[in-house]
Amino acid sequence: MVRLGPFARYLLMRAAFLLATYITAITIVFLLPRLIPGNPLALLLTQLYQQAQANPEAIKEVYKTLMEEFGVGKPLWEQYVDFLSHALRGDLGTSIAFYPRKVIELIAPAIPWTVGLLVPSTITAWIIGNTLGAIAGYRRGSYFEKTVLTVSLILSQTPYYWLAMLLVYIFAIKLNLFPAGGGYSYGLVPSLTPEFIADLLWHYTLPFLSIVLVAVGGWAIGMRVLVIYELGADYMVFSENLGVEERKLFRYAFRNSLLPQVTGLALSLGSVLGGQLITEIVFNYPGTGYILFRGLSTLDYPLIQGVFIILVATLFLANFIVDFIYALIDPRIRLGYAQA
Numbered sequence: 001m002v003r004l005g006p007f008a009r010y011l012l013m014r015a016a017f018l019l020a021t022y023i024t025a026i027t028i029v030f031l032l033p034r035l036i037p038g039n040p041l042a043l044l045l046t047q048l049y050q051q052a053q054a055n056p057e058a059i060k061e062v063y064k065t066l067m068e069e070f071g072v073g074k075p076l077w078e079q080y081v082d083f084l085s086h087a088l089r090g091d092l093g094t095s096i097a098f099y100p101r102k103v104i105e106l107i108a109p110a111i112p113w114t115v116g117l118l119v120p121s122t123i124t125a126w127i128i129g130n131t132l133g134a135i136a137g138y139r140r141g142s143y144f145e146k147t148v149l150t151v152s153l154i155l156s157q158t159p160y161y162w163l164a165m166l167l168v169y170i171f172a173i174k175l176n177l178f179p180a181g182g183g184y185s186y187g188l189v190p191s192l193t194p195e196f197i198a199d200l201l202w203h204y205t206l207p208f209l210s211i212v213l214v215a216v217g218g219w220a221i222g223m224r225v226l227v228i229y230e231l232g233a234d235y236m237v238f239s240e241n242l243g244v245e246e247r248k249l250f251r252y253a254f255r256n257s258l259l260p261q262v263t264g265l266a267l268s269l270g271s272v273l274g275g276q277l278i279t280e281i282v283f284n285y286p287g288t289g290y291i292l293f294r295g296l297s298t299l300d301y302p303l304i305q306g307v308f309i310i311l312v313a314t315l316f317l318a319n320f321i322v323d324f325i326y327a328l329i330d331p332r333i334r335l336g337y338a339q340a
Contacts, residue, residue, distance in 0.1 A: 014320060014323045018316045021316065022312060022313070022316050025312045025316075027084075029304075029309065030079075092104050092305070095295075096300045104306065110287050110288045113285065113288075114280075117207055119269060120208070122265070122269060125215030126261070126268075129215065129219025129220040129223065130261055132216070133148070133152070133227065134227050136220065137227030137253075137257075138231070138254075149224065152216070155214055157217075158213075160210055163210050164279050167206045168180050168283070178203075181203075181283045182203055182283070210282075223261060226257035226261070227257050230253040230256050231253055233256075235252075236253060239252065266318050266322045291307060292308075
């Protein structure tokens with residue numbers, strides 16, 4: 001019998017736990033849309049009837065065909081088995097609202113827009129917030145700390161969708177400095193030309209700021225607390241008594257406080273494919289959050305499920321990567337599993 005080492009045993013147990021959690025999560029994703037009252041095929045049948053102006057008998061046949069294709073008429077457990085088998089194979093199905101287009105065809109073009117918005121904004125907020133929080137924590141009792149703490153508390157408690165609407169009202173409607181929404185101007189074709197890139201950044205500014213400003217507050221508050229806690233550690237007190245210069249003391253406190261924040265960053269990046277639903281709706285931004293909103297508003301089961309399946313998968317993958325890095329950095333974690 002092959003005996004696994006502590007590191008392999010730790011990773012295997014984490015992978016098994018995440019797989020079980022993933023199946024539980026997508027089960028919830030399967031159930032929630034079906035708890036919403038209404039027939040998801042009603043809108044599609046209405047559209048087909050208006051387009052084809054078919055007779056009632058033809059509509060009934062189409063309805064039966066669609067019921068069989070989407071499995072809506074099957075018992076719930078049969079729908080779940082079909083859903084789970086397709087999900088584990090990566091088949092996200094056909095959209096109801098955008099029939100006969102595949103769900104992956106709708107989600108795939110939106111992913112670059114969401115990643116391009118949320119990854120830079122998340123990393124920017126993480127860098128700015130942690131830097132401000134570390135300085136504020138190191139300078140306890142100073143005017144700088146009080147200012148950073150006050151502003152951070154206000155920003156962190158500000159609903160990001162409210163800030164998004166406020167930015168649109170001030171900078172788009174009142175001052176007319178930026179467009180009120182969209183990913184780029186109508187009439188332009190996406191390309192790598194300077195004209196399109198400039199227009200893209202022009203539309204990009206307000207959604208980017210609405211996410212960064214709110215996130216900075218949370219990162220700054222968390223980092224400030226971690227640095228204050230680190231300053232009371234024995235090694236910091238010992239180093240200070242030895243006369244180590246302040247720049248090095250700050251660097252020690254900052255580096256040793258970063259690990260929990262790196263975990264938070266990894267999990268934040270893992271959830272980016274879910275998009276910022278309300279932000280993308282406010283700015284009419286063509287990301288996965290907007291696609292999810294379209295699916296919810298039309299009760300499009302496959303589209304809703306497809307977005308959440310990708311979101312949950314990327315979040316759990318990020319979680320597993322964080323666990324892997326933690327086990328490499330801190331041997332106590334994997335040795336703890338070995339002794340369990």
